[in-house]
Amino acid sequence: MIHFVILISRQGKVRLTKWYSPYQQKERSTVIRELSGLILSRGPKLCNFVEWKGYKVVYRRYASLYFCMCIDPDDNELEILEIIHHFVEILDRYFGSVCELDLIFNFHKAYYILDEILIAGELQESSKKAVARLIAAQDSLVETAKEEAGSISNMISQAI
């Protein structure tokens, strides 16, 4: 199970956090501080895994952004590494060659996408197409809802 997902920049700035296990606000800050210290200092050729307090943290760097996921000790690290990549590929497709700024300004959209990929700390959908379809449906619905007041939404959902 994935306990949390954190996106931090090379400077240690938080870009996105999602907690699947309960952590208090204070704990969250400590976790982020500890992990950014641990991960950002690691050299390029080392493992993408860090053992941390009985858990394992799998991280992957894309340009200046680190994607980190904390998992149980008996989870498959390579799989998590690919789940991260899966997420990035979907972000990439959605934003059109994604960069850090997309996530900085559209963090809530990144959350929506993450919600379609992971649920309750598990990978819920491994088909990029299925995720993209659902996100697009939601977006178009939101768009129309903005123009007209919600009642039309039912028709659209049926049309989809």
Next chain:
Amino acid sequence: MEQLKTIGRELAMGSQGGGWTGQSKEFLDLVKSIGEARSKAEEDRIILREIDSLRRRIAEPDVPRRRMKEYIIRLVYAEMLGHDASFGYIHAVKMTHDDSLSLKRTGYLAVTLFLSDDHDLIILIVNTIQKDLRSDNYLIVCTALTAACKLINEETIPAVLPQVVDLLAHPKEAVRKKAVMALHRFYQRSPASVSHLISYFRKRLCDNDPGVMGATLFPLFDLITADVNSYKDLVISFVSILKQVAERRLPKAYDYHQMPAPFIQIKLLKILALLGSGDKQASGHIYNVLGDIFRKCESSSNIGNAVLYECICCVSSIYPNAKVLDAAAESTSKFLKSDSHNLKYMGIDALGRLIKINPDIAEEHQLAVIDCLEDPDDTLKRKTFELLYKMTKSTNVEVIVDRMIDYMISINDNHYKTEIASRCVELAEQFAPSNQWFIQTMNKVFEHAGDLLNVRVAHNLMRLIAEGFGEDDEGADSQLRSSAVNSYLRILGEPKLPSLFLQVICWVLGEYGTADGKYSASYIIGKLCDVTEAHLCNDTVKAYSISAIMKICAFEITAGRNVEMLPECQSLIDELSASHSTDLQQRAYELQALLCLDSQAVESVMPLDASCEDIEFDGNLSFLNSFVQQSIEKGARPYIPESERSGTFSVSNYNSQYQHEASSHTLRFEAYELPKPSPTPATPQISVSTRTTDLVPVPETTYYYTENNQASKLPPVSDASSADHGIKLHLDGVQKKWGRPTYSSSSSSTSSEKKTNGVTRIDGVSSQSRGTLYDSKGQQSEVSAEKQKLAASLFGASAGKTEKKLASTQRAPKATTAIAERPGVTRAVSPEISKQKAASSPPPDLLDLGEPITTTTPTIDPFEQLEGLIGPTPGPSTLDNSVTTSEQKAPDLMTLYTDTPPSSSSSISSALGDIHSADKNSQMAKNVPSVKKGPNPQDSLQKDATARHVGVTPTGNNPNLFRDLLG
């Protein structure tokens, strides 16, 4: 430069339009200024300012909805950066009520990010979620399900469960998938709430949509982990699904980097590893598909390696087979030979799994392993240590443990330091080649990681030194002890030592410092005094030290030698006698008292080398019975157990094991009994006692009375009460077990008083209090049964080993030593047993000093009582056979993914129809488990009774229900 890029990007987005609509310039500026902040402090300042302004503006009346949406997103932003935005939670909750999907989605997103599942506001959202789950817009349903996964907690599961279950049949696959995931989450929160839905999961495994099928693997994995044997029939289905996935028969969309649905493959392999573990027959089905995957998987891509690794895990878990084992070993060696650190890491891990089956595999990789050990990458190094730990034998223990200790000394990470230290200890205890080495190793570990180690490790070490290595060779044992003493005396010279280590040292010096005659008593005592001086602030060490001094003095006196008190020792005693810690004071006074005794008394108080002997104590304090009885006769108030004083009624009281956690914090919902005016002008104590006697099951007196003055009126009383009880609660099967005549005897024990007082009515006692009476009775007798068992196992063991069974006359002196050792050294008692003791026994040892009378209690066989208490355990769940048969069709079903033959799916659904209906039955009862948290047992019992009337029996579909209710 970065600023320029930001602005450029912003312009680009502004022209794009679609990407970033609706956000005000203000918010963009905020995000930008955070991006430009040069320090954490600056960032914090900006956010705090933002929070201030939000707090003001969000509370304004009539904020437009769109504006509010932005505020909520800004709150999310502030929380993400680690600040508290709890003032806005309620607005996010409100936003989930909105009709517009756009706003609703934002509201749900914010709420899932803000609230943990035990937050007070959850209760306000449940209703909205319920409504949205019923929406005919599937996107709203999806959003609500996502929120449910995060927010619905154990208590609110019943509120949404029926709807989520209905959604399993929703036409949209996205909804079905999320519904399955939601049920998976519910299972994690509270297994009992979902356990009756197993057949649904089995059915979803045959879903047309691979996404739904893949999602179903998660709850199934959990269920199988909990109970492997009920799912053995699914092995064939899983194997055939895996096979078809590997043969690329799923839609192309599930391919990932040219691998066919690798994430589903990995999950299936995990499940098969569970199912095949230690099962030769099940494993037989798995070998082929494993072989296929090993062949097909390309090790060039990362995801291919992930699948290969999972295969290796599966191979190492299932019943061994030479062919797949070879394939696994080959893949492992590829991992180890790779240049990538990630793969090396996985290789080391895989090797650790495989050597459990065949230790020879490690041999050809020796060099690779050594390389990894020397690698600068900490992660890899630690993984390698883990492998070495698994590989340790008596031949290589010295090398490995030395390496581990060296690494342990070099790191700062306390968590890992603790882990590696306890591993060193474990290996040393298990494989130590010589006493000398063992003591040295332990010294090193304690010296460098002493304060991180569990206290139990220290106790283990002391026990080991006391008991020896289990050989009968007394010489070896005493050699071990004297080498320990030697090394400790040397180490005491070091300036700074962890307190735990000092405790061990003090204890060993006290027990064995003078045993071999090499060191004089005054020398050891001097050393011990030095210890206390060097560690002024630590009371525990002082306590150990003074006890050690006491022991040495006692041994000296016993041996007939004169103890001359060193001045520093005398000053230590004086200091401790005036200590703030009563424990230290007591020890000091005990030492002084001991010095005045004659040698014979001293010998029985502090026998030489007696740390391995068992100390008998009577937790029931039965020797006080006569005293209690006398006092009660004189009109004293009987003792009321704590559980009754606070008036706690909890269902789990039926089982004493859960009593400690469950009963302490519940509220009392019933009204208090009306105060009864005492009819005769009796003394106040007596009137009080008559009122409360019915609640008082002082166990020993009860037994005493039942045995001795078995009055003729007694049986009717108990019968009446139990019958009354039965009518009230509709609980036939259960209460009879409890309604033993002895239970109500406590009321009879004071019956004589009642007569004299003229109070004849007992019916002031509500049936509930009687219920608790039964409960607490049950607890107490079970606890005592447990203790007896414990004692039996203790004595059995010690009798077999040392044949120094204690005479009852020795008990009193033993108890003194027990007190002397209080800070945690339980002699000879194995750690878990001592833990149990600590948990279950009241602290009676001090009182035990008084009388060495053991058994005045007429013994009621505790085991017999125990049997009665366990009551009607529900039979094992009987799973519908029809499910099994339908599942066996799964192989054909899988073809649906590619060439959909419509006939097969319909046949399946008809086959599953009856299971469906069977489950509906149990569904009716699913509200009941939720009751178990409720504070009122009667309510839940009544619900239970209604559930029975409905026709759900404990042995029926949902055995867990009753297990929960009965604790």
